[in-house]
Amino acid sequence: MRPTAEELNVVEPLKSSLSQVLRRVRPLEVDQEHRLPEGLLAELGELGVFGLTLPTSHGGAGLSAVAACTVVAHVAAVDRSVATTLGLHLGLGTRGLVAFGSKSQHERWLPGLAEGRTIAAFATTESEAGSDVAAVKTTASVDGAGLKLSGTKVYVTNARLAKVLTLTAATPGLGGAKKGLSLLILDPATQGVSLGAEERKLGLRGSSTCTITLDDVSLGADAVVGEPGQGARQLEHVLSWGRLLLSAGCVGTTRVSLRTALAHVKLRKQFGKPLFGQEVVQRQLHAAAAGLFGMEAIVTRAARAEGDFAALARLTTASKVFCSERAWELCDLSLQLHGGAGFIEDTGVALPLRDARVTRIFEGANDVLATHAGLSELMTPLPQSPHAAMAELEAALAERRTALSTAYGVRAFNRRAALHALGRAAILRDVAAAATSLASSPGELDAAAQLRAQALAAVRLPLSDEVPLPFLERFLEEVLS
Amino acid sequence: MTQASLTEVNGRIVAMIAQCASGVRAQDIKPTHRLREDLGLDSVGSMELLSMLAEELDLDVPVEEAAQVSTVEATLALAHRYLAQKQA
Numbered sequence A: 001m002r003p004t005a006e007e008l009n010v011v012e013p014l015k016s017s018l019s020q021v022l023r024r025v026r027p028l029e030v031d032q033e034h035r036l037p038e039g040l041l042a043e044l045g046e047l048g049v050f051g052l053t054l055p056t057s058h059g060g061a062g063l064s065a066v067a068a069c070t071v072v073a074h075v076a077a078v079d080r081s082v083a084t085t086l087g088l089h090l091g092l093g094t095r096g097l098v099a100f101g102s103k104s105q106h107e108r109w110l111p112g113l114a115e116g117r118t119i120a121a122f123a124t125t126e127s128e129a130g131s132d133v134a135a136v137k138t139t140a141s142v143d144g145a146g147l148k149l150s151g152t153k154v155y156v157t158n159a160r161l162a163k164v165l166t167l168t169a170a171t172p173g174l175g176g177a178k179k180g181l182s183l184l185i186l187d188p189a190t191q192g193v194s195l196g197a198e199e200r201k202l203g204l205r206g207s208s209t210c211t212i213t214l215d216d217v218s219l220g221a222d223a224v225v226g227e228p229g230q231g232a233r234q235l236e237h238v239l240s241w242g243r244l245l246l247s248a249g250c251v252g253t254t255r256v257s258l259r260t261a262l263a264h265v266k267l268r269k270q271f272g273k274p275l276f277g278q279e280v281v282q283r284q285l286h287a288a289a290a291g292l293f294g295m296e297a298i299v300t301r302a303a304r305a306e307g308d309f310a311a312l313a314r315l316t317t318a319s320k321v322f323c324s325e326r327a328w329e330l331c332d333l334s335l336q337l338h339g340g341a342g343f344i345e346d347t348g349v350a351l352p353l354r355d356a357r358v359t360r361i362f363e364g365a366n367d368v369l370a371t372h373a374g375l376s377e378l379m380t381p382l383p384q385s386p387h388a389a390m391a392e393l394e395a396a397l398a399e400r401r402t403a404l405s406t407a408y409g410v411r412a413f414n415r416r417a418a419l420h421a422l423g424r425a426a427i428l429r430d431v432a433a434a435a436t437s438l439a440s441s442p443g444e445l446d447a448a449a450q451l452r453a454q455a456l457a458a459v460r461l462p463l464s465d466e467v468p469l470p471f472l473e474r475f476l477e478e479v480l481s
Numbered sequence B: 001m002t003q004a005s006l007t008e009v010n011g012r013i014v015a016m017i018a019q020c021a022s023g024v025r026a027q028d029i030k031p032t033h034r035l036r037e038d039l040g041l042d043s044v045g046s047m048e049l050l051s052m053l054a055e056e057l058d059l060d061v062p063v064e065e066a067a068q069v070s071t072v073e074a075t076l077a078l079a080h081r082y083l084a085q086k087q088a
């Protein structure tokens, strides 16, 4: 991330205090024991990290999103479970309240959240409402002057730690809305709220993940955050922040993973020289460094859009997809370069890879997000970039977009594979544009050129839905039998 | 278009809206309902609906025009405008 000098003045001292506190974190122990070290969150709270992005009026530090991303990346470089606990609190857990909460909700909840006395969780996913977030069945019905809430939320991060829970629920009839979703905020200690067992996971094992059951929970009307019935729109904003901080975490994980890989290939000798002397390895690391630069660039650009909801939604979609996929690829490269040692758990090389895996799934599965990116590219194309180097790529993308809308009109919105391909190209265009404007050193300029070339190749890929799938089911049966 | 076929087309459109806005019954849908706030469709859902409508009624609706539609009323008006154009 590229904080300004002013942001660095705050972030650098905080990073060194954090390094002190995080020194006792042993990622492999966190992974094996499925919990964070005792008292760690309280120590982090004392540093003020849980209030980083919360308003100063209520005890927060009021830092920019870029500063918060820098801190989350720093924590993720030490341990991804700690970073997920923090990132979830700063993003999904509190953004709904900050952006849409009333003065009295702010007064009630924000001071504890800023100090880290209360940790936040956010619950929207249900067993039948995963990628299809609009299918939420949890319902808050009008009950006298208040609400009665029932439903079951699954995979809730921070569930066991949380003292504040924001969730989405259908609120039929509330505020005149027919079916709209609303955001609700509540104390999980409220009667009727119960917690399931901790999920056993592939990674992020120190981060709490449970089901939360809501059984006729009585809430006051003041539990509704912002305008009733506006939950879908609010959710988009909350998820934007979640995706942003998740992407920052990917930067931290990838950076430390590549750092380990580089140290290893410089030391490890095969064929009479260090692995780093192999041209193939050098080229792999050259591409990896460009990928990491692209990750930093898109996260920085997305974070700088924090005041513009629409731009934030688009850019965080791009950053989430790009960063989670590069994190997976580059942590995998690190493992590969470690050879057999990479596969041995005790070396710790595999842990970042396991931890990174879920980032391609949660906060919107990547292929769903790529299709969304295609939809928004079709609906609201971006103005031209001021960088001449982007011209060829932008022209090629515009040509592809125009071909799609001319051929199908609004029916293009149901050509999911075409939208998905357009979205993937648009995501790479956003990354290339961010890298192009950030690049200054020769290495960065070269990285930006690599990223533009990758984006151009994606734009020029043939449309996947032009290839018919007549034998799909039969062929699957054949090869799977 | 006759009154009967107008009613039939409106019925088809409202049924499509109900199908896209899961949990809403066709008989509860009113022309003034907003696709997003009242029927719970997000921006993707609204576009899916208009796309399905164009497919079912065989209409060539440009993307830019579809993007302006935000209510049931406007959805019906858009469909009728393009149906009329097709028949002209």
Ligand SMILES: Cc1cc2nc3c(=O)[nH]c(=O)nc-3n(C[C@H](O)[C@H](O)[C@H](O)COP(=O)(O)OP(=O)(O)OC[C@H]3O[C@@H](n4cnc5c(N)ncnc54)[C@H](O)[C@@H]3O)c2cc1C
Pocket (backbone or CB within 6 Å): A122, A123, A124, A125, A127, A129, A130, A131, A132, A154, A155, A156, A157, A158, A201, A204, A209, A358, A361, A362, A363, A364, A365, A366, A367, A368, A371
């Ligand atoms: C560790 C963990 C923590 C989580 N934390 C939270 C949390 O704090 N709060 C919360 O609300 N939720 C949380 N989630 C839930 C997470 O956001 C969902 O798992 C995710 O959105 C995907 O939903 P799903 O699991 O139902 O997958 P599904 O919706 O069933 O999708 C499965 C797969 O199908 C494919 N797919 C689905 N739809 C499409 C499509 N339209 N086009 C192309 N491909 C498609 C994708 O490959 C997708 O990965 C968490 C999940 C995990 C695993």
